[in-house]
Amino acid sequence: MSVLRTKPIKDVLAQGEADGSDGKLGLKRHLGARDLTGFGIGIVIGTGIFTLTGIEARDSAGPGVVISFAIAGVVALLAALCYAELASSVPTAGSAYTYAYATMGEIVAWIIGWDLLLEFALGAAVVARGWSGYLAELFGLPTAWFGEEGSVVNLGAIGIVLLLGVVAIVGIRESARVTNLLVLVKVAICVFIVAAGLFFVKAANLTPFIPPAEPAGAADDGIKQPVTQALFGLEPSVFGFVGVLSAAAVVFFAYTGFEAVANLGEETRRPKRDLTLGLLGTLLISTVLYIGVSLVVVGMVPYTEIDRGAPIASAFKAAGAGWAGVLVSIAAIAGLTSVILVDLVAMGRIGFAISRDGLIPPSIAKVHPRWGTPYRISAVMTVAVALLAGFLPLSALADLVSIGALCAFVLVSVAVPILRRKRPDLDRPFKVPFSPVLPIVSALACLYLMLNLSVETWIRFLIWMLLGAIIYFGYGHRRNRLATANPAPTPRTPTPRQLTP
Numbered sequence: 282m283s284v285l286r287t288k289p290i291k292d293v294l295a296q297g298e299a300d301g302s303d304g305k306l307g308l309k310r311h312l313g314a315r316d317l318t319g320f321g322i323g324i325v326i327g328t329g330i331f332t333l334t335g336i337e338a339r340d341s342a343g344p345g346v347v348i349s350f351a352i353a354g355v356v357a358l359l360a361a362l363c364y365a366e367l368a369s370s371v372p373t374a375g376s377a378y379t380y381a382y383a384t385m386g387e388i389v390a391w392i393i394g395w396d397l398l399l400e401f402a403l404g405a406a407v408v409a410r411g412w413s414g415y416l417a418e419l420f421g422l423p424t425a426w427f428g429e430e431g432s433v434v435n436l437g438a439i440g441i442v443l444l445l446g447v448v449a450i451v452g453i454r455e456s457a458r459v460t461n462l463l464v465l466v467k468v469a470i471c472v473f474i475v476a477a478g479l480f481f482v483k484a485a486n487l488t489p490f491i492p493p494a495e496p497a498g499a500a501d502d503g504i505k506q507p508v509t510q511a512l513f514g515l516e517p518s519v520f521g522f523v524g525v526l527s528a529a530a531v532v533f534f535a536y537t538g539f540e541a542v543a544n545l546g547e548e549t550r551r552p553k554r555d556l557t558l559g560l561l562g563t564l565l566i567s568t569v570l571y572i573g574v575s576l577v578v579v580g581m582v583p584y585t586e587i588d589r590g591a592p593i594a595s596a597f598k599a600a601g602a603g604w605a606g607v608l609v610s611i612a613a614i615a616g617l618t619s620v621i622l623v624d625l626v627a628m629g630r631i632g633f634a635i636s637r638d639g640l641i642p643p644s645i646a647k648v649h650p651r652w653g654t655p656y657r658i659s660a661v662m663t664v665a666v667a668l669l670a671g672f673l674p675l676s677a678l679a680d681l682v683s684i685g686a687l688c689a690f691v692l693v694s695v696a697v698p699i700l701r702r703k704r705p706d707l708d709r710p711f712k713v714p715f716s717p718v719l720p721i722v723s724a725l726a727c728l729y730l731m732l733n734l735s736v737e738t739w740i741r742f743l744i745w746m747l748l749g750a751i752i753y754f755g756y757g758h759r760r761n762r763l764a765t766a767n768p769a770p771t772p773r774t775p776t777p778r779q780l781t782p
């Protein structure tokens with residue numbers, strides 16, 4: 282069936298190796314392992330740790346939110362292992378989209394590509410609104426233009442997206458420099474938060490570590506409740522182990538985005554080695570920091586009193602160290618800025634890979650001769666993200682970013698054992714241990730977290746996917762490169778003249 286056609290792996294590899302020198306579409310190779318880890322941490326540490334920690338501790342898990350972060354971290358690490366195997370053996374700009382095209386067929390590839398566009402575009406937009414909110418608070422700007430509620434247009438969000446969009450377009454090296462700097466700031470401050478906060482931790486705040494389950498309030502009912510609870514007709518409840526698990530699904534947002542690294546394979550000097558280092562390094566560092574920061578927050582303040590909006594800053598304030606609040610704001614602004622930038626960079630690469638294959642119009646896949654970036658698709662998508670962030674109240678849509686990431690992780694996990702059977706002799710610099718067991722566990726864990734997200738999120742996600750299906754059958758299905766390719770040209774037999782030296 283034509284929707285299930287796959288792209289030969291040798292074509293995928295050839296596309297990934299083009300560097301633009303022979304007139305083929307190709308990106309420029311500037312990045313090393315440190316840059317990749319910088320991009321990874323750049324996109325990972327942001328809104329999640331600075332806000333979700335408070336909300337989930339208070340409303341869903343108590344101090345057990347630390348376990349939620351650990352669980353989400355392990356699930357993300359499993360997915361990162363699978364990503365590392367595929368990214369290092371098939372280093373391309375499209376990551377999961379490309380792996381799916383080579384293993385599971387065009388329609389699955391499209392679904393994943395469309396899903397990744399949602400994740401990265403919405404990721405940038407959601408975080409841009411948060412960014413604007415921080416800015417407004419820091420400088421006392423009018424919330425009508427910079428805030429979340431009741432604003433007509435969010436100028437801060439539009440401004441930051443356009444500005445970072447320009448950085449992303451002007452060059453991968455420039456983007457790496459800006460990202461590395463921001464990452465240094467936010468990681469240093471996170472380390473400081475953990476080290477200083479430990480002095481204020483009180484054992485009493487940590488007991489009971491997991492508060493006993495209790496019935497959920499009306500707010501968590503109906504389409505707001507996790508699919509697992511709705512599906513099995515369970516009485517909606519919060520806290521207890523169930524609460525810890527549903528908090529894990531929500532804080533998973535804090536880990537999403539690391540896959541951006543896997544999209545930089547065509548811009549990395551030594552992709553086979555460095556992609557693995559970048560992916561796993563990102564995850565290890567962020568997991569350790571997250572567990573540290575969340576432990577400090579719930580250890581400093583009884584969970585019933587944690588501030589929902591600014592949990593870290595107000596924990597320090599309560600301990601009489603209000604000055605730490607300024608540091609936290611700086612870390613948050615630096616963190617959110619790098620998240621948006623890397624989201625925009627990665628979004629351009631995914632769009633580039635999809636349009637290069639003709640599933641969306643190939644003319645926008647052009648690479649800029651000097652900057653070496655996919656500037657057209659990046660520009661188009663940056664403007665779209667700016668409009669989204671400027672006009673839609675998005676804070677409710679963070680879960681949609683998570684479901685998008687999780688859906689891609691499920692497919693990437695499944696793709697590992699499939700690719701091992703389909704192309705057994707592919708050069709694999711990194712191999713997931715215990716395949717297929719570990720990839721299957723990874724897929725199931727991601728699926729489980731997906732089912733812990735709310736019914737509402739699933740409905741929104743399915744609507745987005747339906748839109749994708751319409752575009753695919755209306756355009757991509759007939760117009761893409763595999764569909765329009767002439768029958769494979771027969772190999773030219775060398776003429777006798779060519780054979781003689």
Ligand SMILES: NC(=[NH2+])NCCC[C@H](N)C(=O)O
Pocket residue numbers: 324325326327328329330400401404405408534535536537538620624682686
């Ligand atoms: N592509 C994405 N998932 N982007 C959003 C990343 C969000 C980031 N993990 C944070 O906590 O702020």
